[in-house]
Amino acid sequence: MNDRLPTPGPGVEDVLQHLEEARGSDFTGYERAGLIRRVRHRMSELGIGDHAGYVEHLRADAGEVSALVDAVPADVPGFLRDPEAWTSLREQGVPAILAERGPHDPIRVWSAGCASGEEAYSLAIAFAEVVGIEQFRQRVKIYATDVDDEALAKARLASYGERELRGVPPELIARYFERQNGHHRFRKDLRRSIVFGRNDLEQDAPISRLDLLVCRNTLTYLDQRTRSEVLGRFHFALAPGGVLFLGKAEALPHHSPVFDPLDHERRLFRKAPTGSPPARSPSEVVHHRGVNVGGIDALEEQAFSSSPVAQVVVTADGVVALVNGQAETLFEVSAEDVGQPLRDLELSYRPIELRGYVEQARLERKSLRVKDVEWLRNTGGALWLEVHVDPLIGADDTVIGVAVAFHDVTAARKLVEELAFTKRQLEAAYGELQSTNEETETTNEELQSTVEELETTSEEFQSTNEELETMNEELHSTNDELQTINDVLRERSSELDRVNGFLESVLTSLRAGVVVLDPQLRVLAWNRGAEDLWGLRREEAEGEHLLNLDIGLPVADLRPVVRPALSDPAFSGEVELTAVNRRGRTVLVRVVCTPLRRGGGGPAGAILVMEQRRG
Template sequence: MDQESSPRTVHGFEEILQYLKEARGFDFTGYKRSSLMRRVDRRLSQLGVDDYVEYLDVLQANSDEFVALFNTILINVTGFFRDPDAWDYLQNQVVPTMLAERGPEEPVRVWCAGCASGEEAYSLAIVLAEVVGIDEFRQRVKIYATDVDEEALTSARHAVYSEKEVSPLGQDLVQRYFEPIGGRYSFRKDLRRSVIFGRNDLVQDAPISRIDLLACRNTLMYFNAETQTKILDKFHFALAPRGLLFLGKAEMLLSHSRIFDPVDLKRRVFRKVPSSRVDVGSVFGRGFMSDRREPEQIDGLRSLAFSTGPVSQVVLNGDDVVALANQQAKHLFGLSERDIGRPLRDLELSYRPVELRGYIDQVRTERRALRIKDIEWQRGPGELLALEVHVAPLVADDTVLGVSLIFHDVTATRRLLTELNHANQQRESAYEELQSTNEELETTNEELQSTVEELETTNEELQSTNEELETTNEELQSTNDELQTINHELRERSNELDEVNEFFASVMSSWPAGVAVIDTSMRIVVWNSGAENLWGMRSDEAEGEHLLNLDIGLPVADLRPIVRPALSDPGYRAEIKLDGVNRRGRGITVRVICTALHDRSGSPTGAILVMEPNGEPEV
């Protein structure tokens, strides 16, 4: 910040952040103070407010000001994989564990609430497709993306984005999930069918139900505490048992620990608390009542639900000792109550039907669930079972407390596939029989002749339809002419941009001194031929690298004192002389001039460094 704004920096700014945290539940204290203050100052300038103390009074008196402030702070908040660390955690930890807790053929239902123009909904699609595979994604996954803005929903359904908008994905994901269309990128149509967009008002409308993963990122900030409570109750109702809630970086749950447990507080991932009660009337309105249950009853119900579950499950504690086994597991593997409390290694289950110990160690080490497929087990004479095993870590407070082993019996599914193959063979046989009936069908040709007259009548109707289509074609031709005019204008603008770029390139290449342009994060944007000749580093090697990470014959760390001020002060200019070694290995003294780079409004956008060796020019 400049010197004029520094007094209000130390007085009142932290009080605003604290008020936002307490009144709306959004924690911006982790944001960089310099950028955060610039954005808040922009809002103060728009209102004509002089200091932070006065602006805090405005916030407290006018609840609508929250929306304007959040829109100012969260500039360009929507995008693919915004907050990459949280998305990496979702893909590598959360989604595999969620899938391991469900059957291999169970559908996966995802709700993206407040989807805006669709980037987050398609980010969820990419994450799930990367984990389960493209084919399984098309068969199992449904993503419901909702928003109140119809215009944003229309844009999201089109799923067409610019090169800049898809750049955070990286080249590999762009090639795998997008189709280039005229310089823009369209999300794959075959995967887009699994993403369903619709209007939903989180305050007024009923929630979508049986959701496995609910993403609502930086949307709750637009509501007060009372409305947030109602929305979170709806989210709790919408989620399936052990369903997951994925919030934005600045959002917290405040007093909602009763209905959600944190899975990872830093990445804002929470899990539904199954035994908690929500006000169902706040979800659907009046007319819904629910009985209350004592905690002891709830614990008893939970124990019975585990014991009588339809899927075989065994739970190990931290020492790989069998802590729990439900009735299905006891029946399937011949376990008894005496086996509870024994080390897994002492049981036949540890190596039959599959060697489990290696997988268990892997799960503990990597802290992520895995699935073991295609297991065949000869349980007894004439009894061949097909199993799929899900091994998942049980993590609390970043500590692995144990491991869950879930055994899915897919014998019936395998048998059904075999029967389907047999049915296909029968179908082929039936096809041969159908060939023999072809002669009989030829006798029906006379009957078909009678339908020709009916088709002629239909033809007259089609003629009238054709006239309507010709009218429509004329309208389309008119639209096409307009598009051609627009295309011509765009082509002229493109030529002008090419000329400007060529002029800029010629200026940079003609400048004898070394010139480097950096952005506000100190990454090289321009590296001219003078810099190449001076240090022997090509522009394609330098551009995109951090200035202080360049491996050239200049002590770049010594440039920090003159570069840092230039990134915040539009009028800054400084000069320094440094000893270095040029590309020929000769020692030289270099005069470095640093000038601030700013846009037309005076806001800093980077800095320009001019490097001139003293003495004789380099040949």
């Protein structure tokens, strides 16, 4: 092995660039010292002395790419890692979340950097233990994301060995896992509440309106600037009162302006209540460096005016103070309307009755959101808007105005309608599969799970394609199972044909006349011996009432032996009758009657065996 190790330099960036091209993994925000150590370790094991040679090796060996990606996040995944922290989450974090929500309100959770799924399933266990399994299925939705597609594929399987579950108490394993082929698989009914998808914390938008955000020991691999940006996104993603759960190697200041500690030692924090406007989106995070920025007022005015979101600011007295360019274009207001009372503008009642919401936000000092607002423009066409009404709090803690933002959600609504149409199509397919055979019920449950996951993907656009691919795989599995069922049915049909043929040959081979009756004395079977004896063909006799048969046998005289056979499964009787056979000869016929027994032993009819006596 070559002991020469490379010195830090631009070659490491070449390695990271190749990882991004090969796997889509962006490590530009990771702490450089840790990355260099891990790259050096891999090169040392392979005996490669320079970065250029290592990049060539990565191009030739896809397995080494996976090995390096796995080596970068050196944190080892596991179930319920750091048990004291999970106990604190269960005893403090989850109750704090439930106290902020109604008894039927949904709970949204994000596991950021979920790796191979252990953390996501640990969260499911934690919530199910607190709220109960039924409430968990109805209320909790867990979004689990990572940048490693191979890890996500393993997470979706939800199958783990004894080594991976060694930290889980046996009673929890018995309650939440099912034994399959030597592995433990997380319960299918609870798995439906977990959605896996790809998300890069540095580049992709966060999942929003969260009650709990879990990111354990991932921030430690990021440099200071990237870590600050990601924490800003986390603050934006959490709903008011939402909880942030970090790893034991990560911490926030004791007096963070945006997070209050629930359990600082166990890294549980809560989004701090504030009188300022709602948390800014990641694109609005500003890094203050302690220097004066010239022309800041002009910059703020220009940024407000050029914002792609239509915005209007109203003073505490109800006077329009600011209108940006997008609002002027959308609602045909102008700079001349600035300074006018809001009630005098058409905007006050179109597209919604805005004054009531502005007054409510001002008096209650809380943000409001109005969804599904349809706006019919004068130029033709309709837009769907989501209106955000936020109180503006001054330095003296008084309301100085109200900001109104009109977000265009037309494209998102169309996507939701398309997904709803897709859902209806899938439900129809599910109904057809269910009616085909009861044995496909398990597969249909998988399909219903896919439908439910598709409903949630309208909020996470990045994971839509992956969820649809999962659905296609399950449909292929369904088709394979249906083919197997059809093969089994064909085999059973062939076997039934063989049995029927065998019974037919038995009845045909008997020289005596055999007649099988149902409880209503209708003929079920009429063998060839009966045809030879009475001259009546089988197709003429079967289905007819015994007493209606026009044969030479006085059938009415058979009642004394037939009636008991229909009620007593142990009865057996016989009678001799004078009859006229098919040749017109008078003959003496011995008739033996026995019950036709069901599988459980009760009578299901009667069997008559008729034999001409030799005189």
